[in-house]
Structure formats: C-alpha cells, structure tokens
Amino acid sequence: MYLNELGHLSLALVMGLSLLQVFAGFSGASSAFINRTALAATLLSTFSMVVLVIAMANVDLSMKIVHDTSHISKPLFYRISSLWAGHEGSLMLWAWCLILCNAIGCFKINEELKASYTIAGGLLIFAVLGFVIFFSSPWLRIDVASLAARGIIVEGQGGNPLLQDPYLAIHPPLLYLGYTFLIIPFGATIAVLMNKGRSPFPLTIIRNGTIIAWIFLTLGIGFGSYWAWRELGWGGVWAWDPVENSSLMPWIATTALMHSLLLTGKSGQLKLWSMFLAITAFALSILGMFLVRSGIIDSVHSFAQDAARGVYILILLLFITASGYFLLITHGEAVKTKYDSQKKNETAELVSREGFLIINNWLLITCALIVLLGTLYPLLNSRVSAGAPYFNFILSFFMVPLLILAAAAPLLSWGKQEKIDKKLYIPPIIATLLTILVLIIFEKHRIANMIGTFTGSLVIVSALILKGPQYGGIGAMLHRNGIRLAHFGLGLCAVSIVFSGMNTVEKNLVFHPFQTHEIADFEVKLKNIQQYDEPSYIATRAVFEITQKGKKITQNTSERRFYKVEKMETREVAIRPDGMHSVYIALGQSFENGGTQVSLKYIPFINMLWGGSLIMVLGACFCFIGPLLPQRENKKEV
Amino acid sequence: MNKKIFLAIPLMGLLAVGGILTKGIIDSQSQGTLSFETNKPMPEFDLPPIPGFETGLAKADLLGQVSLVNIWGSWCVTCEYEHPILLELAAKTNIPLYGIDWREAKPEDGSRWLKRKGNPYDKIGADPRSVLAIQLGITGAPETLVVDKKGIIRWHHEGALDWDILNKELLPLVEKLKEEE
Numbered sequence: 001m002y003l004n005e006l007g008h009l010s011l012a013l014v015m016g017l018s019l020l021q022v023f024a025g026f027s028g029a030s031s032a033f034i035n036r037t038a039l040a041a042t043l044l045s046t047f048s049m050v051v052l053v054i055a056m057a058n059v060d061l062s063m064k065i066v067h068d069t070s071h072i073s074k075p076l077f078y079r080i081s082s083l084w085a086g087h088e089g090s091l092m093l094w095a096w097c098l099i100l101c102n103a104i105g106c107f108k109i110n111e112e113l114k115a116s117y118t119i120a121g122g123l124l125i126f127a128v129l130g131f132v133i134f135f136s137s138p139w140l141r142i143d144v145a146s147l148a149a150r151g152i153i154v155e156g157q158g159g160n161p162l163l164q165d166p167y168l169a170i171h172p173p174l175l176y177l178g179y180t181f182l183i184i185p186f187g188a189t190i191a192v193l194m195n196k197g198r199s200p201f202p203l204t205i206i207r208n209g210t211i212i213a214w215i216f217l218t219l220g221i222g223f224g225s226y227w228a229w230r231e232l233g234w235g236g237v238w239a240w241d242p243v244e245n246s247s248l249m250p251w252i253a254t255t256a257l258m259h260s261l262l263l264t265g266k267s268g269q270l271k272l273w274s275m276f277l278a279i280t281a282f283a284l285s286i287l288g289m290f291l292v293r294s295g296i297i298d299s300v301h302s303f304a305q306d307a308a309r310g311v312y313i314l315i316l317l318l319f320i321t322a323s324g325y326f327l328l329i330t331h332g333e334a335v336k337t338k339y340d341s342q343k344k345n346e347t348a349e350l351v352s353r354e355g356f357l358i359i360n361n362w363l364l365i366t367c368a369l370i371v372l373l374g375t376l377y378p379l380l381n382s383r384v385s386a387g388a389p390y391f392n393f394i395l396s397f398f399m400v401p402l403l404i405l406a407a408a409a410p411l412l413s414w415g416k417q418e419k420i421d422k423k424l425y426i427p428p429i430i431a432t433l434l435t436i437l438v439l440i441i442f443e444k445h446r447i448a449n450m451i452g453t454f455t456g457s458l459v460i461v462s463a464l465i466l467k468g469p470q471y472g473g474i475g476a477m478l479h480r481n482g483i484r485l486a487h488f489g490l491g492l493c494a495v496s497i498v499f500s501g502m503n504t505v506e507k508n509l510v511f512h513p514f515q516t517h518e519i520a521d522f523e524v525k526l527k528n529i530q531q532y533d534e535p536s537y538i539a540t541r542a543v544f545e546i547t548q549k550g551k552k553i554t555q556n557t558s559e560r561r562f563y564k565v566e567k568m569e570t571r572e573v574a575i576r577p578d579g580m581h582s583v584y585i586a587l588g589q590s591f592e593n594g595g596t597q598v599s600l601k602y603i604p605f606i607n608m609l610w611g612g613s614l615i616m617v618l619g620a621c622f623c624f625i626g627p628l629l630p631q632r633e634n635k636k637e638v
Numbered sequence: 639m640n641k642k643i644f645l646a647i648p649l650m651g652l653l654a655v656g657g658i659l660t661k662g663i664i665d666s667q668s669q670g671t672l673s674f675e676t677n678k679p680m681p682e683f684d685l686p687p688i689p690g691f692e693t694g695l696a697k698a699d700l701l702g703q704v705s706l707v708n709i710w711g712s713w714c715v716t717c718e719y720e721h722p723i724l725l726e727l728a729a730k731t732n733i734p735l736y737g738i739d740w741r742e743a744k745p746e747d748g749s750r751w752l753k754r755k756g757n758p759y760d761k762i763g764a765d766p767r768s769v770l771a772i773q774l775g776i777t778g779a780p781e782t783l784v785v786d787k788k789g790i791i792r793w794h795h796e797g798a799l800d801w802d803i804l805n806k807e808l809l810p811l812v813e814k815l816k817e818e819e
Binding site: 068142147272276279280283287290310311314317318321322325326328329332372376379380589 | 645646648649652655656658659660661662663665754801802805
C-alpha cells in the first residue's frame with residue numbers, strides 16, 4: 001500500500017501550490033486562477049489528512065505517529081483522535097485548518113485585495129508546511145520488524161489515557177479552527193496594508209473571520225476546561241497553565257477586535273487599532289502553538305523538547321508579526337487617511353458607546369498583556385512562576401470595570417448623550433437589590449462575592465432590558481439580540497466564576513464503607529466499593545449516595561482506573577451534574593484497613609459557566625448571521 | 639511623527655517577547671549540561687536500602703554488566719510521567735535498571751510510591767542527603783545514566799525518558815556497550 005506515501009506527496013504538492021499562489025499574486029493572475037489554486041490546495045491537503053485518519057483508524061503501526069500515540073485496544077473514535085494527541089499530528093491538523101481557512105478567505109475577499117491576500121496567505125502556508133514536512137513530519141515510518149526482533153511487542157505506545165475523553169478529543173480541533181480562522185482578519189489586514197489604502201477597507205471579511213474565530217476559540221477553550229473539570233481530578237476549570245494561557249491570549253485579543261470592529265464599522269474610528277489587533281490576535285495564536293510545541297515552559301500539556309522545532313516556530317512567529325507591524329507603521333496611516341476621507345466623526349465622547357468601546361479595548365489588551373507577562377515570566381526567572389494567585393488577583397481588577405462597561409455600553413447611544421436614558425438606572429438598582437439578597441442568604445460576606453454579584457447581575461439585567469432596534473430589519477434585530485445574548489452569557493459566567501471560586505468547600509477524607517461525611521449542605525455516603533477488571537484498565541469503582549438534609553438527591557459512581565498498557569492512573573470523578581450545586585468526588589488511594597481516601601469538593605454555580613459560555617457562543621452566532629441577512633437601513637460597508 | 643513612534647510600540651514589544659523566547663530556548667537546551675561529565679567512572683558508593691527492601695545499592699552491583707541508573711523521588715512530578723515508561727522498559731527488556739531514591743523527606747515515601755505505582759527497579763539505594771547525587775552532578779530528577787561493564791558512565795539524560803529517546807539513543811547504545819569487553 002502506497003497510500004501513506006501518496007498522502008505525503010500530496011502535502012508536498014500543496015507546499016508547491018502555495019508558492020505558486022505567491023507568484024500568481026505578484027504576477028497579477030486572474031481571480032479564477034487564484035481560486036482554483038486555493039481549491040486544489042484544500043483538496044490535496046484534505047486528501048493528506050484523510051490518509052492519516054485512515055492510518056489512525058486502521059492502527060497502521062508501521063507509521064511512527066500511530067505507534068507513538070495510539071494502541072490496538074483503543075476504540076475507533078479515540079484511535080482517530082489520537083492523531084492530534086502528539087506533536088506531529090497536532091501540527092498537521094493545525095496546518096490543514098490553516099489551509100482551509102486561508103482558502104475560505106481567498107474566495108471571500110474583495111477582488112482588489114485578492115492578489116495581496118494570496119501572497120500573504122501563500123507565504124504563510126509555505127512556511128508552515130515547510131515546518132510540517134521537514135521538521136515535524138507525521139509521515140515517518142518505523143521499522144516494526146527490528147523492534148519485534150529486539151523482543152519489543154509492537155502494539156502502539158497507547159498514548160495518554162487522560163486523552164480518552166470526548167471533550168478532550170474534540171477541543172484541539174475546535175481550538176485550531178479558532179486559531180486558523182484568525183488568518184482571515186490577519187490576511188485581509190496585511191492585504192489592505194500592502195495596497196496602501198488603494199482599495200476599500202475589507203470590514204466585512206475581517207469581521208466575519210473574527211467572529212467565527214471567536215466562536216471556535218470559545219468552544220475550544222470551553223470544552224477544554226470542561227474536560228479538565230471532569231477528568232483531571234483536581235476539581236478546577238482553569239489552572240493558569242501556560243498552555244491554557246496561550247489559548248486565552250488570542251481569545252482576549254479576538255474579543256477586543258470584535259468590539260473595535262463595531263466602532264470601525266459604525267464610524268470608521270479605531271481603524272489602525274483594529275488592524276493592530278488583527279495582526280496581534282493571529283500572532284498570539286502562533287505564540288500559543290510555539291509555547292505548546294517548543295516545550296520551553298513546563299506544563300501538563302507540553303511534549304518533548306526539540307530545539308529545532310522551537311527555533312523554527314519562533315522565527316515564523318517573529319517574521320509574521322514583525323512584517324505585520326512593520327506594514328502597519330509604514331502603510332497604516334495611508335489606509336487610515338484614505339478611509340477617513342469618507343467619514344467625518346473622528347473624536348469620541350468619553351461617555352458614549354464608542355467611548356466605552358475604546359476603554360473596553362484598552363482594558364482587554366492590558367489583560368492580554370498581563371497574561372502574556374505572567375506566562376513568559378518563568379523564562380526570565382526560572383525560580384519564580386506566576387501562579388493562579390497572580391492572575392486571579394490582578395485580572396479581577398480589570399474584570400470589574402470590564403463588566404460595568406459591558407453592562408453600560410449597549411444601553412448608551414452612539415455619540416454625545418443628548419439626555420440620560422432612564423433605562424440606565426434600572427440595572428444598578430436591580431443589581432444592588434440582588435447583592436443585598438446575597439448578603440442575606442449567604443453567611444460568608446466576602447467582598448468579592450458582593451462585587452461579583454453586583455457586576456455580574458449588572459450585565460445580566462442590562463442585557464435583558466436592552467431594546468431591539470427600531471429599524472434595520474431582521475438582520476439588525478438578530479445582531480442586536482446577539483449582543484444581548486452574548487452579554488447575558490458573560491454575566492452568567494462572571495457570577496459563576498466569582499461564586500464558584502469564593503464558595504468552594506474542599507475536604508480530603510477517609511471513607512469506610514457505609515460511612516457518611518458532610519460537605520456544605522450535603523451528606524455523602526459511601527454505599528459500595530469494588531474492584532473491576534476491564535479490558536484496558538483495572539478500576540476501583542465506588543458508589544456514593546448524596547443526600548441533602550436527609551433527602552436523597554442522587555447516586556453517583558466515582559472511579560479510579562489503572563490503565564494496563566499505559567501503566568497510568570486516571571480518575572473518573574463523580575459530579576452531581578444537575579442544578580446549581582456540584583459535589584465533586586474523586587477517589588484516592590485505598591488502604592489495607594478498608595478505608596479509601598476521597599477528595600470531596602462542593603462547588604456552587606459552576607454549571608452556569610458552561611451554560612453562560614454556550615449562550616455567549618449563541619450570541620456570537622446571531623451577531624455573525626445578522627449582518628449577512630438583507631438590511632433595510634443603509635449598508636455600513638464603504 | 640508622533641503617530642509613528644506610537645505605532646512602533648508593538649514592534650518593540652515583539653522584540654522583547656522574541657528576546658525572552660530566545661532565552662527560553664537557549665536555557666531549555668543548556669540546562670545543567672555544564673555540571674555533568676560522562677565518560678568518568680561512577681564514584682564509589684554504598685547506599686542503604688529504602689524501607690521495605692532488604693538490600694541497597696553499591697557500586698559493586700553495577701560492575702560486569704551494562705546497566706541503567708535512574709535517579710527519582712516520590713516528590714518529583716516528572717518522575718510520575720516517566721514511571722510507566724520505566725515499567726514498560728523493565729517488562730520488555732532484560733537490561734538491569736537500578737534506582738536511586740533521591741531527597742525523600744520521609745524515608746518511607748519512596749517505598750509507598752513504588753507500592754502504589756509498581757516497581758521497575760532491580761535494586762534501589764536511598765540517597766536522602768544527596769551524598770551520591772552531588773558527586774555525580776545531578777541537577778534534578780529524573781535523570782538516567784548508562785553505566786558500562788567497567789562502571790564508567792557512558793551516557794546521561796536529564797528529564798523523563800520517552801520511547802523516542804529509548805529507541806533512538808539508549809537501547810542502541812546499550813546493545814553496543816554489551817559488545818564491549
């Protein structure tokens with residue numbers, strides 16, 4: 001079978017095609033030709049990807065990537081998802097997503113910008129594929145016969161059983177799509193800068209690319225942290241691990257970009273800033289790949305250290321970002337002036353929607369900088385690492401004003417406020433009442449609880465009372481409600497983060513069979529504990545009954561598994577999944593006297609975080625679809 | 639003109655980030671390689687056993703065969719990552735694997751850890767006060783040495799082993815050293 005070699009070859013062809021695209025861009029080839037090369041690159045790279053997926057599905061152990069990451073005993077779904085469990089496979093997936101997104105951008109971008117966009121995208125893909133093919137090839141073979149001759153049983157190295165979780169399996173592809181969709185705003189920005197403002201500002205495509213990227217990033221981060229919560233066994237959703245941070249930074253930058261584009265679209269302001277953010281967001285996504293893949297920062301996620309790979313991505317990162325910023329310095333003004341001549345309103349009132357959007361952007365980008373600093377700090381001083389306390393403490397100072405802005409900005413009108421809208425008084429009043437209510441209900445009067453409740457409910461209430469537009473048809477209506485939904489979800493997330501963080505109760509206890517321990521308002525009883533021998537693991541399975549003031553609520557199973565192939569232990573924690581309270585039960589060691597160590601955690605409101613995130617994503621979807629529908633009012637495009 | 643200076647800030651920030659990352663790459667490559675010498679004989683040592691084991695580990699145990707010496711500790715997180723690989727190595731090959739249980743806070747911590755996770759080692763010596771570790775020039779755990787038949791350290795690896803290193807470097811080297819007199 002030469003299928004694998006064909007897959008390898010077709011990827012090499014894509015590399016050639018990307019170079020062809022660069023030449024086509026320079027030589028002024030027809031738009032149809034450029035589209036055809038983009039389509040061909042998509043098809044060939046997809047073929048390449050399918051070949052790898054087939055190799056994974058068939059557990060073709062002569063492929064190094066399969067041998068390293070998979071195992072014959074794995075179910076089909078995880079055999080395939082093993083592809084992105086290792087370094088080579090993840091980069092291949094990333095490169096493939098990049099090619100797809102680049103092609104989408106290529107099809108959708110305005111005719112005037114197509115040539116420049118193709119040059120930028122083609123160069124980028126050429127460089128990335130050079131990396132994949134020469135430094136991180138997923139096509140390496142291993143000599144199975146010689147391994148077998150040395151008495152080594154060849155059945156795959158299995159990979160990490162922690163990775164056998166559906167949420168984990170799908171979060172890298174989602175995250176990579178998020179990263180790679182950022183190539184569209186990035187490429188379009190580079191293209192408009194290269195054209196020195198001779199062509200119209202490609203607002204629509206930048207906006208659409210940004211929102212889709214944001215949706216995927218949010219989903220990827222959300223599923224990733226949901227996995228951490230379910231599987232990792234430490235009962236947290238976010239550890240400020242360098243790899244988590246590296247996905248958070250592009251997310252923050254994308255969030256900022258989404259908001260600055262609102263203003264750029266409305267009045268043409270913040271154009272330089274939006275272009276800066278588009279470049280930065282993409283650069284941060286590559287920085288994320290670098291941090292994860294070079295292994296220079298210790299992390300649960302990082303893989304083997306390889307200097308050559310690190311150096312290559314670093315050069316790629318510096319080259320891309322530096323050329324982006326350089327273009328911004330040299331041609332940025334030209335683009336701005338060209339576009340400004342068609343718009344009047346340039347200065348922003350402080351208290352107005354645009355004023356608040358600008359402050360929001362400054363705050364967001366400062367947050368991104370803080371996360372960047374905290375993530376890179378261990379490199380400067382290896383004895384110090386910035387942990388959760390650093391991030392939680394500093395970022396909470398930014399979260400409060402950000403939430404207040406998120407609550408107020410949509411209620412304000414554009415431009416100078418003629419008169420103060422009475423609606424503006426409603427959210428603070430309701431939020432204050434809710435805070436007082438929380439003071440009465442909860443015994444712990446922590447200041448953070450109150451601030452969290454106040455700001456969170458401020459956002460929620462203001463999202464609820466936001467009135468739809470009186471004009472603009474269904475598209476504008478969707479867009480408006482999208483903003484409303486997204487902010488509503490944000491408020492839920494904020495309340496959830498503050499409450500779950502401040503009110504968690506944690507106990508490490510020893511349970512004997514039929515013993516009951518209390519946590520918060522709940523009683524947890526160990527009903528049964530047994531050992532099981534499953535095909536791929538040995539499990540200690542314990543059944544717990546959770547009651548609240550004597551009333552039975554639910555029965556849950558918590559498991560500790562020892563995977564035979566990987567010789568690794570994992571924990572399947574029991575979480576009471578319904579309602580606003582979570583009781584988290586993770587099994588520890590068993591002792592000879594029949595006792596079992598159990599880590600019990602009571603965490604309130606954590607489910608609201610997942611709900612809130614999904615609502616935000618739904619809101620973003622509305623915002624994406626809205627402007628695509630026919631508008632009754634004047635088009636914002638220039 | 640002012641605008642241009644303003645616009646140059648991101649570029650300067652990028653330079654700073656690039657500098658930090660370059661330093662990171664350089665550091666990650668050069669960690670500790672200065673202090674450790676290969677091709678020198680293993681120092682004389684006779685380490686006591688860890689609780690629950692009868693024998694410790696002495697230099698005499700290493701002589702006359704090609705062996706692996708792995709420095710670990712129950713406190714070491716990376717050792718937990720490496721452990722499954724050592725277990726697999728011990729099960730699949732017959733290369734003697736010796737452990738040095740380094741810097742345990744309580745003597746029984748190491749034995750408890752092995753009881754929980756399985757024991758890949760043929761013999762284990764305790765080095766709670768870094769007596770041997772300092773002579774060797776150990777900077778962190780885990781580290782693994784290949785010691786030849788004459789007791790000379792021929793290869794050294796810092797950090798967790800993986801199958802890539804084992805297949806590419808360690809196992810071929812052991813095969814080669816076995817041929818030597």
